[in-house]
Amino acid sequence: MNKQKIRIGFIGLNPDSHWAAAAHLPALRSLSDDFEIIGVANRSYESSKKTAQTLNLPLAFKDAQSLVSSSEIDLVVVTVKVPYHFDLVSAALNAGKHVFCEWPLGNGLVEGRKLAALARQKGVIAAIGTQMRYAPEVTYLKQLIADGYVGKVLSTTLIGAGGSWGNETTADLYYLHDQANGATMQAIPLAHTLVGLTEVLGSIEQLSARMLTQFDQVRLTDTGVLKLKNAQDQILIHGALKSGAALSVHYRGGITRGTNLLWEINGTAGDLQVTGENGHGQIVQLAIRGARGEEKEMKTLMPPASAYSGWPSFSGARNVGHLYALIAEDIRTGSRKAPDFEDGVALHELVDRIEKSSQERKEAWMRSDDKDVES
Incomplete structure (x- = not known):
């Protein structure tokens, strides 16, 4: 098995705030034999340079397209707000990169399905952050x-x-x-x-x-x-x-x-x-x-201490770390153990069912209310 480190490029990483710093960085420190963060692209080049300098990263990219196009990057991690997922993940997939995107995959079911179809077409590892x-x-x-x-x-x-x-x-x-x-x-x-x-x-x-x-x-x-x-x-x-x-x-x-x-x-x-x-x-x-x-x-029932050994103390980082470990295996062996964009679509479909059911009930209630007024 090839144990060369998987080179990560982050889109959306600040060194001292937000989810990527709180969860992804500690998770990756626990998996330092598998991954190396090479570079970052933030909203501005100044922000990218600040993050790279603070975290001692080799590369600060001027924009996301430069990052996904770089031959120095194997895995693109997208940790920005949901409305930006579709364009950034599409760019990474079109560049032939493996992708780890935070959930939600896209802004709604339609975007999620498009991204899943593109990931299938490109044949890369496309993981979704549903780490619970x-x-x-x-x-x-x-x-x-x-x-x-x-x-x-x-x-x-x-x-x-x-x-x-x-x-x-x-x-x-x-x-x-x-x-x-x-x-x-x-x-x-x-x-x-x-x-x-x-x-x-x-x-x-x-x-x-x-x-x-x-x-x-x-x-x-x-x-x-x-x-x-x-x-x-x-x-x-x-x-x-x-x-x-x-x-x-x-x-x-x-x-x-x-x-x-x-x-x-x-x-x-x-x-x-x-x-x-x-x-x-x-x-x-x-x-x-x-x-x-x-x-x-009721009495306390918890996993054995061994389940937590070697992982970050913050539960969110620990859960993300387990997901990264599966991504590493998938990239190296071609397996499909990490939750992928198809799993993301299934979750989007569940959310869509919830929203549609609520809307249908609301419309039925309004029709009923109108009939009561007429009578």
Whole structure:
């Protein structure tokens, strides 16, 4: 097997802020035998040079096209805001590069399908950042279910807080509150967490959804300015998994004073409960408790210490690291173990089902309301 390091070019990397610095850099430090960051392209050349100098990177590119065209780069990592994914990922694929794109893949299902088709055409490794499925706690949960800890799964309930999408935000994150940008609560924290849920329990077969907006304005906490918002801040879903188990989901904007991530799995022989400090299951440290048989109280159930050994302490970086390890294997061996753009399309399709179900229910309610007025 070729163990030459895979050379990475980042599009969107600041040395001391945002997701790439918090998660990708620690993840790659844990995999230094496999990867080397060669260069960066940011919004401005000055920003690229600053990042390269701070992180001691060999190359600072004037723009993204220069990066994807460089013979020094094997893998392009795209960690910018969702509206820019399509053009940047398309450029990288057209340059014949392997790509790791943060989720969401594109701004909606249509863009996602186009990118997946282009990746198939180019025959490169095209990985999508849906890393909750690799959290050690999710792997452990999956094994508990497979081992019959809860018996037959009867139902699962998921409640999560989006953190954003309430009535306050910052100027930098205001774009999340405009549906047109494709960075909604259903597309980011809910979709990420549903990846973990379906990894453990199987796919969602049936669903009915309702999305509500409680605030039509959002206050920018760093300026005090009030701005319009149209992204929904309450999402309710009920339905059934392919196994037949009942499904109930409620995601809400902001952070509550209660439990901000609560995922329960209830079965004929036992129950499992997963909690976290926010509803971003792909980032947050998950805590597992369970009880079965004659047990009356839940007890802590966590993976062995070995599951965390050698990985970053931050759960988000740890999960991303597991994904990078699969990307390295795929690039070197031609395997397809990392979640790819086809997986991204499937997740876009799930989000699209949620949005369409909500819209259909809203239209049906409006027709019913009109009939009541006429009568």
